[in-house]
Amino acid sequence: MGKVISITNQKGGVGKTTTAVNLSAALAALDNKVLLMDADPQANATSGVGLNPDHLDGSIYECLLGDMEPQDVVKKTSIKNLSLIPSHLDLVGAELEMISVPDRNLVLRKRLQEIRNQYDYVIIDCAPSLGIITTNALTASDSVIIPVQCQYYALEGLTKLLNTIRIVQSRFNPELEMEGILLTMYDARTRLSKQVVEEVRNHFQQLVFNTLIYNNTKVAEAPSHGISILEHDINSIGSINYLNLAKEVIQRDAERRAAGNGNEEGSEA
Secondary structure (H helix, E strand, O other): OOEEEEEOOOOOOOOHHHHHHHHHHHHHHOOOOEEEEEEOOOOHHHHHOOOOHHHOOOOHHHHHOOOOOHHHHOEEOOOOOEEEEOOOHHHHHHHHHOOOOOOHHHHHHHHHHOOHHHOOEEEEEEOOOOOHHHHHHHHHOOEEEEEEEOOOOOOOOHHHHHHHHHHHHHHOOOOOEEEEEEEEEEOOOOHHHHHHHHHHHHHHHHHEEEEEEEOOHHHHHHHHHOOOHHHHOOOOHHHHHHHHHHHHHHHHHHHHHHHHHHHHHHHHO
């Protein structure tokens, strides 16, 4: 069964969608079958892989409301091994429409169960908010990646987000784990970036990915062309960063599975 990872931070401009798109592309490039799910009404992840949100016959909105089956809204992308469940501005209204739905925080989890075994990874790009849709994404996920920008207010709001994750763990999804905190927009020329990295790593230790996502012009250019950084410039520092992140995610999964198997063997003994 595929692993579901939400990319979330209620702060905008931290590289959340950029990470969702490029991590998905990098995992696909490493021969994994990947589904990118755009759960943000801005639909930037949708346009970021070359699809026009206004020219689609179905999206996550119809999926959440039960008007369409998940497999019927999955779209192919130009990237081998990468599929997409797109978003649309209509998703803004879904939070109001879902208020009266029984077990409304479990809707996406139930819908994903129908298709997640078709993929190695499902990456969810969450909206920069902590509303019903984001709660649905966290409830449907196995783990969470939190992008944190290497700037002065890096930790602002992080405590609130971590509290939301703990609430989801206690009420809806006790198996939800922290995949890691990802430091983005790193500028090796500035003392501030280095200080932020040191502060976050000292505070969160092993939760922080070893990979840093550098501030890179090529990464910023790629969405305007509707392609990932790997398609835009495979030799750029951005491509190298996201391929390293994908390898680190895969390695962490392997270590967790090994630890889990070891615990099961120990229990049987």
